[in-house]
Amino acid sequence: ERFPGFTRSTDTRVPVAEGKHIRLQLGDAPLRLQEAEWLDFERTLDLAAGALVRRLRLKTAQGHTLEIRARRVVPLAERALLAIRFEVASIDYTGPLTLCSSIETGRQAVQQGDDPRIGVHGGKGLQVAEEQADAEGARLTQRTHHSGVALICAQRHRLSPGMVPTAALAGEGRVEQRFGATLTPGASVAIEKYVAYDDGNGQAGDGVDAVLGRALRDGFDAIAGAQADTMRAFWQRAGLSVDGDPAAELALRFNLFHLLQSAGRDGINGTAAKGITGEGYEGHCFWDTEAFVLPVMAFTAPDVARAMLMYRYRTLDGARDTARAMNHPRGALYPWRTIAGRECSAHYPSGSAAYHINAAIAHGIGLYLDASDDLDFLSEAGAEILFETARIWPQAGHFNPRLDGAFCIHEVTGPDEYTTLVNNNWYTNRMAQRHLQRAVDAWQRLSADRPDALHALAARIGLEGEEVALWQRAADAMYLPVDRALGIQPQDDDFLAKPRWPFPSREGPHRPLLLDYHPLTLYRHQVCKQADVVMAMVLAGDGIDLGTKRRDFDYYEAVTTHDSTLSAPVYGILASEVGQDEKAWQYFDASLRVDLDDLHGNTDHGVHMAAMAGSWLGLVQGFGGLRVAGGHLRFAPTLPKAWKGYGFNLRWRGCALRVDVDARGVRYR
Amino acid sequence: ERFPGFTRSTDTRVPVAEGKHIRLQLGDAPLRLQEAEWLDFERTLDLAAGALVRRLRLKTAQGHTLEIRARRVVPLAERALLAIRFEVASIDYTGPLTLCSSIETGRQAVQQGDDPRIGVHGGKGLQVAEEQADAEGARLTQRTHHSGVALICAQRHRLSPGMVPTAALAGEGRVEQRFGATLTPGASVAIEKYVAYDDGNGQAGDGVDAVLGRALRDGFDAIAGAQADTMRAFWQRAGLSVDGDPAAELALRFNLFHLLQSAGRDGINGTAAKGITGEGYEGHCFWDTEAFVLPVMAFTAPDVARAMLMYRYRTLDGARDTARAMNHPRGALYPWRTIAGRECSAHYPSGSAAYHINAAIAHGIGLYLDASDDLDFLSEAGAEILFETARIWPQAGHFNPRLDGAFCIHEVTGPDEYTTLVNNNWYTNRMAQRHLQRAVDAWQRLSADRPDALHALAARIGLEGEEVALWQRAADAMYLPVDRALGIQPQDDDFLAKPRWPFPSREGPHRPLLLDYHPLTLYRHQVCKQADVVMAMVLAGDGIDLGTKRRDFDYYEAVTTHDSTLSAPVYGILASEVGQDEKAWQYFDASLRVDLDDLHGNTDHGVHMAAMAGSWLGLVQGFGGLRVAGGHLRFAPTLPKAWKGYGFNLRWRGCALRVDVDARGVRYR
CATH class of the missing domain: 1.50.10.10 (Glycosyltransferase)
Structure with a gap:
């Protein structure tokens, strides 16, 4: 039954393009982290600096030892920018390394099931409208189904000496840029990845090109430093x-x-x-x-x-x-x-x-x-x-x-x-x-x-x-x-005037009554x-x-x-x-x-x-x-x-x- | 938001095949009642006899005068039977007459619009699964979309002297039998139409063949007489x-x-x-x-x-x-x-x-x-x-x-x-x-x-x-x-303890508050x-x-x-x-x-x-x-x-x- 004043539509938050992925290849073979032996791993949320830091030392199935060091900052002071510094050091590996940096789509909103605390319906996700990638950068545009609202996600990179663009791919809801180098034991390479999001309706200064331009100009250390300053002021x-x-x-x-x-x-x-x-x-x-x-x-x-x-x-x-x-x-x-x-x-x-x-x-x-x-x-x-x-x-x-x-x-x-x-x-x-x-x-x-x-x-x-x-x-x-x-x-x-709840206390993990009672x-x-x-x-x-x-x-x-x-x-x-x-x-x-x-x-x-x-x-x-x-x-x-x-x-x-x-x-x- | 114990499905009544239509043709031309001149019309719900009676005298666009007399009974004592006696008398028309007796589908459930007193959703109507018609009778089977429940609707007829089957059509969600005669001024012809409904799961005695067989054997007057007896007992x-x-x-x-x-x-x-x-x-x-x-x-x-x-x-x-x-x-x-x-x-x-x-x-x-x-x-x-x-x-x-x-x-x-x-x-x-x-x-x-x-x-x-x-x-x-x-x-x-309704009285036709207020x-x-x-x-x-x-x-x-x-x-x-x-x-x-x-x-x-x-x-x-x-x-x-x-x-x-x-x-x- 419908009645006057009942709401007939809802807002929901939908998953947008995911820009944080950077994958590795040694030679032609993708390095699957979950198949490697993890020698040492540390993930730190740095509250003082406002950064997420990961360090992983691993041994591949082929017996090569590498260390990956990643630092991720989402600057509070910038609009919709993600900055990652991603570094790979060889302990004992000699040979080609490729870093595959992508923007990906396809994740659907979580379905509610029977829990009224999550959303009623997943609805349809965003549709991919445009994919484009070259040696300079990559960009992917999504749109909502009915209203056609756009979301642009774009990436650019800074490369450490020795790294060069090797390929760019676009299609099937993802864009990817590849960067190659030759590693030797004791040496390391790094990329800085910048990802920006925009709905394309804002001021030019907020558009992905402007944001990425500033990021490329300033570089990761400056961005991370500004973030640390912001956090320092907050903690003060x-x-x-x-x-x-x-x-x-x-x-x-x-x-x-x-x-x-x-x-x-x-x-x-x-x-x-x-x-x-x-x-x-x-x-x-x-x-x-x-x-x-x-x-x-x-x-x-x-x-x-x-x-x-x-x-x-x-x-x-x-x-x-x-x-x-x-x-x-x-x-x-x-x-x-x-x-x-x-x-x-x-x-x-x-x-x-x-x-x-x-x-x-x-x-x-x-x-x-x-x-x-x-x-x-x-x-x-x-x-x-x-x-x-x-x-x-x-x-x-x-x-x-x-x-x-x-x-x-x-x-x-x-x-x-x-x-x-x-x-x-x-x-x-x-x-x-x-x-x-x-x-x-x-x-x-x-x-x-x-x-x-x-x-x-x-x-x-x-x-x-x-x-x-x-x-x-x-x-x-x-x-x-x-x-x-x-x-x-x-x-x-x-x-x-009502009686008190007469049911016995519940056992096991906390489960709210609202999930079980009318x-x-x-x-x-x-x-x-x-x-x-x-x-x-x-x-x-x-x-x-x-x-x-x-x-x-x-x-x-x-x-x-x-x-x-x-x-x-x-x-x-x-x-x-x-x-x-x-x-x-x-x-x-x-x-x-x-x-x-x-x-x-x-x-x-x-x-x-x-x-x-x-x-x-x-x-x-x-x-x-x-x-x-x-x-x-x-x-x-x-x-x-x-x-x-x-x-x-x-x-x-x-x-x-x-x-x-x-x-x-x-x-x- | 969903909560435990909330209903997740509903029952609804859907329109079934419509068996009461009998249309006329004079020669090859369909006689459209709404285009004719209505000289005299009477529709009577006979409460004593339990019958709906119609009489229409009309003049066609070609200037022919006819009188249609129809009597419809839905016997209270029989299960799912409709009996119609349909008679056409010529006042001044000479020529061929065809009566087209059909079973039709296609009407959808009424949509609610904004009125909570009607159904929330029309849902899907019944699907036509089978259509068959010949000189003896016609039959149409419908099924529900999900559950596949069947509904059979079948018709048979008794014809007055001079009426003969001329055609039978089946397809596009309808079945039809046609009966022809030649009219002359002062003469009349009639058919008795029997329509039975069944879900195909009942006892054989309740199936459409059994019900139609009994109806054909007894004839319209006996059916209408039994109905009048039932009503007499009720009114007593x-x-x-x-x-x-x-x-x-x-x-x-x-x-x-x-x-x-x-x-x-x-x-x-x-x-x-x-x-x-x-x-x-x-x-x-x-x-x-x-x-x-x-x-x-x-x-x-x-x-x-x-x-x-x-x-x-x-x-x-x-x-x-x-x-x-x-x-x-x-x-x-x-x-x-x-x-x-x-x-x-x-x-x-x-x-x-x-x-x-x-x-x-x-x-x-x-x-x-x-x-x-x-x-x-x-x-x-x-x-x-x-x-x-x-x-x-x-x-x-x-x-x-x-x-x-x-x-x-x-x-x-x-x-x-x-x-x-x-x-x-x-x-x-x-x-x-x-x-x-x-x-x-x-x-x-x-x-x-x-x-x-x-x-x-x-x-x-x-x-x-x-x-x-x-x-x-x-x-x-x-x-x-x-x-x-x-x-x-x-x-x-x-x-x-609550205040009385403060709004001014409403003007115009009665309209319940529930249509206008939360x-x-x-x-x-x-x-x-x-x-x-x-x-x-x-x-x-x-x-x-x-x-x-x-x-x-x-x-x-x-x-x-x-x-x-x-x-x-x-x-x-x-x-x-x-x-x-x-x-x-x-x-x-x-x-x-x-x-x-x-x-x-x-x-x-x-x-x-x-x-x-x-x-x-x-x-x-x-x-x-x-x-x-x-x-x-x-x-x-x-x-x-x-x-x-x-x-x-x-x-x-x-x-x-x-x-x-x-x-x-x-x-x-």
């Missing part, structure tokens, strides 16, 4: 240390590196749930971008945080369309999952009904503004997002005369997707309250500091002071009940996939007494399966606040190594960006106790038993801040 | 009269005729929402079969009511599968929409979540048993359905300690689909209570009267007395609240597609005081759009009970002519079986005030102002009952 802002637990320190850095690498840094692309590392969730962005990843960037790389929010600004029209599809004549409702900006979720109970995404984006904007005081951003983009998204709440909720005019919000879904379409989801109501207040504050701030810009914006979106006053009234009257018998915040109007069965029980009220306590718990938070923690922990990797970090942060130090550590530890140790068994779908961010949040907001309230930073540090000390750097309104915690106390610099 | 049981309003009387009979014709009378086929008259809802059966159509049959054609329930018994395994898909280890949950017995709804909020279908089927069984006292049916089929379906309630609900152990049912959808996935839908809870009690009563009845059969059944389905005792406890503790402030039954735990927008308001609490008052309102019913009627009427044709009859019946005579009449009138006057603008999707049944229920339960409680019939007749009197026949436990109401009073015979 985002530095952290753990005394007595080098593995934890490394894992935190690994996670930060992935966040930086996968975040949408160009203001055009979003930040996907799996970053740029896999096809899970079809490459879609969700609310966790702002709820988890953005706070990390706001404190460590404010320019990236700003760019992430500019992606939302760029897709504001898509959010307006989504609002219209949901019958809201005014305002913008961000889609639950999207790449290009339109709603891609076909299951509205756990998709479009999650109105809290609007509040998460407002939360992200607020946090960025708190940390940066970037009035230009507020005036040029942030206020428009805040206003347009705030407008949705009075259309989704109402002042309920049966509850003395309390502002109630019906039929929405909170963060916990094991309960959907509920009334007065506490998290949503709380975050909506904060969202409305942020919007009112932004209106007042611009009234004072940028009245002309506010006037122009208000005229453009048809916003008047009366509506802003309505926001304030709704925020003030927001329905945020406490259950009298239990002394906790009820997740929604009906949650506490949604109705989950909805019918007090069972949470992830933090919901607990998350409200973490994101907007100021003013709530510690006893209530303790009871919330205990109550909801007992009914939560942590089937989402978003869960553990949030529980960990509240555990620190309510003095559950042992649990704080366990939850921190569970999110710290989600992908390094493949704890949820699905890292092959891509890394868990929110959990990676969550590990940093666990350090800084959990152990460090960082909260921002009323525009001020507060800390309440605790020291995990396993550590001698820890420290982290923060950016705050253009200043660098360092916090160090050890058994003697805390030092702020 | 189901007779009704309206004094002073012949149009209403005729409409009631028209509706009854459609119910009889479309009901699943063979115990194999279900009774679809659109009967056998259109492709709306893809030919699926829903709960209204038992909630609306079955009660009419239970009182007028008990054998048909029994057969309708045997269809449910035949598909009990499909209901067991549905229960498993919804994670219930025991029992049966009937699918929300189906043909073959498996769930075909892809939108569980308004599909599989409507657990009340189980209670509706139990209600139908109860009503049939009340009216027939058919202990064999109870023992052989009814009890197994009652027990297996009753088992679901304790798995879907629980004794809620926060409400002093009241039995609560969470996350179900009631009859009103403009609110879904609610807690304690009053209708569902009430009907579940009755269902559980019916199941307990059936257990006790069989314990007393058929202990061996009960023992065997209980052993087969693993049912013990303890579970039956649980049913009784759940029925006794059922949560059935009354709202203190309003003095009404709340539709669910949250309904009354489900969430509807769910978020106090707006009902159809009766819900009001229906509970009609189906199970005994013991509830009239004041409460009055308040329920007033309250819910103000928030109901009647976007479903199921709504008006139910509101009409309660209107009679609460003394709203004027409204009772309006609602009765609205359901009486839904299809005769195409009041909802979609009779082209097929007739509205439930509304047709509702008009009879409006007469008998509304004006007549019929209720069954505790196994006893009660009446509380009122007389609509527009009528001088009315009467209706009923079957009750093998006896014929006649109720006549007029201004002087009521007479029961």
Whole structure:
């Protein structure tokens, strides 16, 4: 059955041409690495330099010993460039060597099977439209099936002395250039391979020829050096240390590196749930971008945080369309999952009904503004997002005369997707309250500091002071009940009336309930996939007494399966606040190594960006106790038993801040 | 996104070969009726005889005057036979006449477009597998695409003197036989056409050859006579009269005729929402079969009511599968929409979540048993359905300690689909209570009267007395609240807290909100597609005081759009009970002519079986005030102002009952 407003199409991320291959031939025979004897192998992700380094010493079936050294850089500062330095040294081999450097296609998108967390359909991959190769370079063009969007992938090379082009091949979805040399024991040869991608619609300066031209001119060492400089600057802002637990320190850095690498840094692309590392969730962005990843960037790389929010600004029209599809004549409702900006979720109970995404984006904007005081951003983009998204709440909720005019919000879904379409989801109501207040504050701030810009914006979106006053009234009257018998915040109007999940605990590797139970069965029980009220306590718990938070923690922990990797970090942060130090550590530890140790068994779908961010949040907001309230930073540090000390750097309104915690106390610099 | 238990396939009704065509040729030229001048035309559905009669006098473009007289019978007593007597009389034409009698294919299923009430996809039609025609007869075989199920359609004819076979054609998805004669003014010729359908898998006696052989032997007049006998017997049981309003009387009979014709009378086929008259809802059966159509049959054609329930018994395994898909280890949950017995709804909020279908089927069984006292049916089929379906309630609900152990049912959808996935839908809870009690009563009845059969059944389905005792406890503790402030039954735990539908009333022809608003927008308001609490008052309102019913009627009427044709009859019946005579009449009138006057603008999707049944229920339960409680019939007749009197026949436990109401009073015979 179809109904009005249901989405009819989806965005997906498809595999593009693969440019990193360089294969070897000794004489006429291809050297198959998997058939050789591996004498020594090392693969290093160099977090400081932003490079992937491999070294392999091998003995061929013919008994020749070689060493391959490869260094790969994807420059953060350049658009769509891949640079590889590939070196082969002969230990005892004498004879001809050929390096075959190719661009290849043909990999299809991963199929979902029965897992709703991956894409519904693989769809068709890209079609190869053009292949061309000669001694100078090679180029391959692909196009999408229906829309005909082009993707150009091109390569060029620099050769070490002694290497010469020997052949160029094009056809059957691949292009290849070959380079030959004669090796002698103790000698080595190298090529530098540059691969650039472009859609052919950008400025000439961004086209593959321009990018490759710059790369050829600068050379690999300069590119790698610039990358190292970029990383050095990042680590200066985002530095952290753990005394007595080098593995934890490394894992935190690994996670930060992935966040930086996968975040949408160009203001055009979003930040996907799996970053740029896999096809899970079809490459879609969700609310966790702002709820988890953005706070990390706001404190460590404010320019990236700003760019992430500019992606939302760029897709504001898509959010307006989504609002219209949901019958809201005014305002913008961000889609639950999207790449290009339109709603891609076909299951509205756990998709479009999650109105809290609007509040998460407002939360992200607020946090960025708190940390940066970037009035230009507020005036040029942030206020428009805040206003347009705030407008949705009075259309989704109402002042309920049966509850003395309390502002109630019906039929929405909170963060916990094991309960959907509920009334007065506490998290949503709380975050909506904060969202409305942020919007009112932004209106007042611009009234004072940028009245002309506010006037122009208000005229453009048809916003008047009366509506802003309505926001304030709704925020003030927001329905945020406490259950009298239990002394906790009820997740929604009906949650506490349901029976608890009665099924026995599951054995074997972690497997989320959603893979085995019909949604109705989950909805019918007090069972949470992830933090919901607990998350409200973490994101907007100021003013709530510690006893209530303790009871919330205990109550909801007992009914939560942590089937989402978003869960553990949030529980960990509240555990620190309510003095559950042992649990704080366990939850921190569970999110710290989600992908390094493949704890949820699905890292092959891509890394868990929110959990990676969550590990940093666990350090800084959990152990460090960082909260921002009323525009001020507060800390309440605790020291995990396993550590001698820890420290982290923060950016705050253009200043660098360092916090160090050890058994003697805390030092702020 | 896919989730466990979601349906992955659907049943649909596809157009089969069309056997009713007979075309004319005068000389070599086809006579196109739409190009002729129609001098006189009459088309009569003869309700007494069960025949469709057409008479057309026309003048051709060449100036010849002819009269065509056709009579068509689809015998209720024969399986899949169509009989046509087709006669052509010449008024002033002299010359050759050819009648071309064909079986044709090629019509595709209707496409949905944007209306969720029709099918999602047309799918592929049937493929023609075989065509054959000669002077004796013609035959065409079709097959389904994937499963290869066959459908054979064959025709044979009897010819009047002077008619002779002249040609036979087969190919391109059609078969045709031609018969010629020479006409002279005042003379006429006729053919009798017999068309039979079969899937080729039945008994030989049901095959097309056997059926056609019997038809040829008996001839049209005998077939039409037998049909008239069948109809006479039906009208004797189901007779009704309206004094002073012949149009209403005729409409009631028209509706009854459609119910009889479309009901699943063979115990194999279900009774679809659109009967056998259109492709709306893809030919699926829903709960209204038992909630609306079955009660009419239970009182007028008990054998048909029994057969309708045997269809449910035949598909009990499909209901067991549905229960498993919804994670219930025991029992049966009937699918929300189906043909073959498996769930075909892809939108569980308004599909599989409507657990009340189980209670509706139990209600139908109860009503049939009340009216027939058919202990064999109870023992052989009814009890197994009652027990297996009753088992679901304790798995879907629980004794809620926060409400002093009241039995609560969470996350179900009631009859009103403009609110879904609610807690304690009053209708569902009430009907579940009755269902559980019916199941307990059936257990006790069989314990007393058929202990061996009960023992065997209980052993087969693993049912013990303890579970039956649980049913009784759940029925006794059922949560059935009354709202203190309003003095009404709340539709669910949250309904009354929502704002009322704020949109202006719609202009132009009736157009349901569901075509224009996202489900969430509807769910978020106090707006009902159809009766819900009001229906509970009609189906199970005994013991509830009239004041409460009055308040329920007033309250819910103000928030109901009647976007479903199921709504008006139910509101009409309660209107009679609460003394709203004027409204009772309006609602009765609205359901009486839904299809005769195409009041909802979609009779082209097929007739509205439930509304047709509702008009009879409006007469008998509304004006007549019929209720069954505790196994006893009660009446509380009122007389609509527009009528001088009315009467209706009923079957009750093998006896014929006649109720006549007029201004002087009521007479029961």
